[in-house]
Amino acid sequence: MNTATPVTAAVLPRGDRRWVGFRTIVIREFSRIVRIWGQTIVPPAITATLYFIIFGSLIGRRIGDMGGVTYMQYIAPGLIMMSVITNSYGNVVSSFFGAKFGRHVEELLVAPLPNWLIVLGYIAGGVVRGLLVGLVVTVIALFFTHLHVEHLLAVLAAVLLTAVIFSLLGFVNAVFAKNFDQISFVPTFILTPMTYLGGVFYSITMLPDWAQAVSKANPILYMVNAFRYGFLGQSDVNLGLSFALMTIAAAALFGLCVWLMEKGTGTRE
Amino acid sequence: MKALSLRQLSKTYRNGVHALKGIDLDVEQGDFFALLGPNGAGKTTAIGIIASLVNKTAGQVLVFGHDIDTDIEAAKACLGLVPQEINFNQFEKVSTILVNQAGFYGIPRRLAKERMEVWLHKLQLREKRDAVSRSLSGGMKRRLMIARALIHEPRLLILDEPTAGVDIEVRRSMWEFLRQLNDRGTTIILTTHYLEEAENLCRNIAIIDEGRIIEHDRMATVLRKLHSEVFVLNLRQPLSTAPDLPGYAVKLAEDGSIEVEVTKAQNLNDIFAALSARGLEVVSMRNKANRLEELFMRLVEGRDAETGQPKPAASA
Numbered sequence: 001m002n003t004a005t006p007v008t009a010a011v012l013p014r015g016d017r018r019w020v021g022f023r024t025i026v027i028r029e030f031s032r033i034v035r036i037w038g039q040t041i042v043p044p045a046i047t048a049t050l051y052f053i054i055f056g057s058l059i060g061r062r063i064g065d066m067g068g069v070t071y072m073q074y075i076a077p078g079l080i081m082m083s084v085i086t087n088s089y090g091n092v093v094s095s096f097f098g099a100k101f102g103r104h105v106e107e108l109l110v111a112p113l114p115n116w117l118i119v120l121g122y123i124a125g126g127v128v129r130g131l132l133v134g135l136v137v138t139v140i141a142l143f144f145t146h147l148h149v150e151h152l153l154a155v156l157a158a159v160l161l162t163a164v165i166f167s168l169l170g171f172v173n174a175v176f177a178k179n180f181d182q183i184s185f186v187p188t189f190i191l192t193p194m195t196y197l198g199g200v201f202y203s204i205t206m207l208p209d210w211a212q213a214v215s216k217a218n219p220i221l222y223m224v225n226a227f228r229y230g231f232l233g234q235s236d237v238n239l240g241l242s243f244a245l246m247t248i249a250a251a252a253l254f255g256l257c258v259w260l261m262e263k264g265t266g267t268r269e
Numbered sequence: 270m271k272a273l274s275l276r277q278l279s280k281t282y283r284n285g286v287h288a289l290k291g292i293d294l295d296v297e298q299g300d301f302f303a304l305l306g307p308n309g310a311g312k313t314t315a316i317g318i319i320a321s322l323v324n325k326t327a328g329q330v331l332v333f334g335h336d337i338d339t340d341i342e343a344a345k346a347c348l349g350l351v352p353q354e355i356n357f358n359q360f361e362k363v364s365t366i367l368v369n370q371a372g373f374y375g376i377p378r379r380l381a382k383e384r385m386e387v388w389l390h391k392l393q394l395r396e397k398r399d400a401v402s403r404s405l406s407g408g409m410k411r412r413l414m415i416a417r418a419l420i421h422e423p424r425l426l427i428l429d430e431p432t433a434g435v436d437i438e439v440r441r442s443m444w445e446f447l448r449q450l451n452d453r454g455t456t457i458i459l460t461t462h463y464l465e466e467a468e469n470l471c472r473n474i475a476i477i478d479e480g481r482i483i484e485h486d487r488m489a490t491v492l493r494k495l496h497s498e499v500f501v502l503n504l505r506q507p508l509s510t511a512p513d514l515p516g517y518a519v520k521l522a523e524d525g526s527i528e529v530e531v532t533k534a535q536n537l538n539d540i541f542a543a544l545s546a547r548g549l550e551v552v553s554m555r556n557k558a559n560r561l562e563e564l565f566m567r568l569v570e571g572r573d574a575e576t577g578q579p580k581p582a583a584s585a
Contacts, residue, residue, distance in 0.1 A: 024372025103356035111373035167398025
């Protein structure tokens, strides 16, 4: 081992240094998604294909039209949203918990990065995977049905806010998780039932009054419907309320994640 | 200027363990400093707090004058940490780990790659650039962690047991590397279980035990506190019983050489004269290299755990 003169750096302004740091976290997250593509991209693509074949083609033909569109066209936005929710959440919870478990989260904790930037980096990683898988599922949907976009802005805003919210929820889960069981508990017992009952496969107008009231307490209903509105121009819930709820939830969860990092919960204990 | 300054640093964990009980510590810029202590003494907690891996309960930490409470980013930028446990992503390539770490410190990718080449060369890891890190040997993993800690060229490098579990050849080469790094101006703080390592490398030392600093001085001064040294004498004819040298404690070693404890009031000439008188010829001599270990044991065993003050001498 020897110590020749190292390459010296020009000291960048703080904003530029932070940008480099943020970009590095996102690149690392993206590399992880690509490196383990067999776990990140392929399974949701297979699941979505099965849903389209079974629910869309086979069962959907017997169901008939839903509000003037085929059943396949009705469930396609819901299935896309479901893959975005599952993958945004799954990416952050497994990546951040994996970093805690393997202790390489310390690489970030010792670096001069503010906590909000670390949270933002992981959320960006979750959003990238959510959108990437959402895009793959959209392409698969196009093999089965025609998708007409009625309100592009609503589609983009809904999918982005949903990916951000579930990435943040994945981060919270990873912060508190102490073992691998605890990172699969929430997706299995909370996320999946809420998604299935959040209007992915049906309109809540088909339900009795009491069930409609219960469904309206499910935040996923608002996300799925805002997204579906972007494609079909129809929604079971008030759109203004949907976007307001999503924006408030994203801001509140971001604040919570940064606070947990500042406090050191699960990381600096 | 002080590279590191700790004032009344305390840490109480949630389970009630009082790991640090208000320690004060100063490390000057350019120093090669040893922080020693038995397992559980609080070394890793102290390092964890300095490197922002553990939240402190109370006290102040200044890294090159930057307070970690008010100027954390500047403090972190001055610091490089080589932790005790492997903490890189074992699924990532060596090059990815180094370039990413540089990125976390705000070093642009192109410059990061240039730096990576330099440090890979310095730490003899060039051939392993594209290897997945989990495939590296134990010594290589340690060197990778050193390269990672140095990629942003910190002014203060903290190494927590860097040579644990590596073979003697790698250890020696790491010592030489660290010595050169220190000569070029990097302040180094080292914790180690190999007291010989601290004695060889470090100019100043602090000994921590049960959350308190029980010794903090120059290495030479600390070693002078030993009132005696043990010399190993190799004889032309190995002995089967220890010779009787009046006034000296003599022990027979397994290889037939003898170990003689010499106090400050005694001298080696008398020993040689006494051995010559018995017809014993000394062919070589060395100082038994565990002086620090002896001192360490005396200090740690001789302190009261509650007060941190020296224990009263036991009465017969």
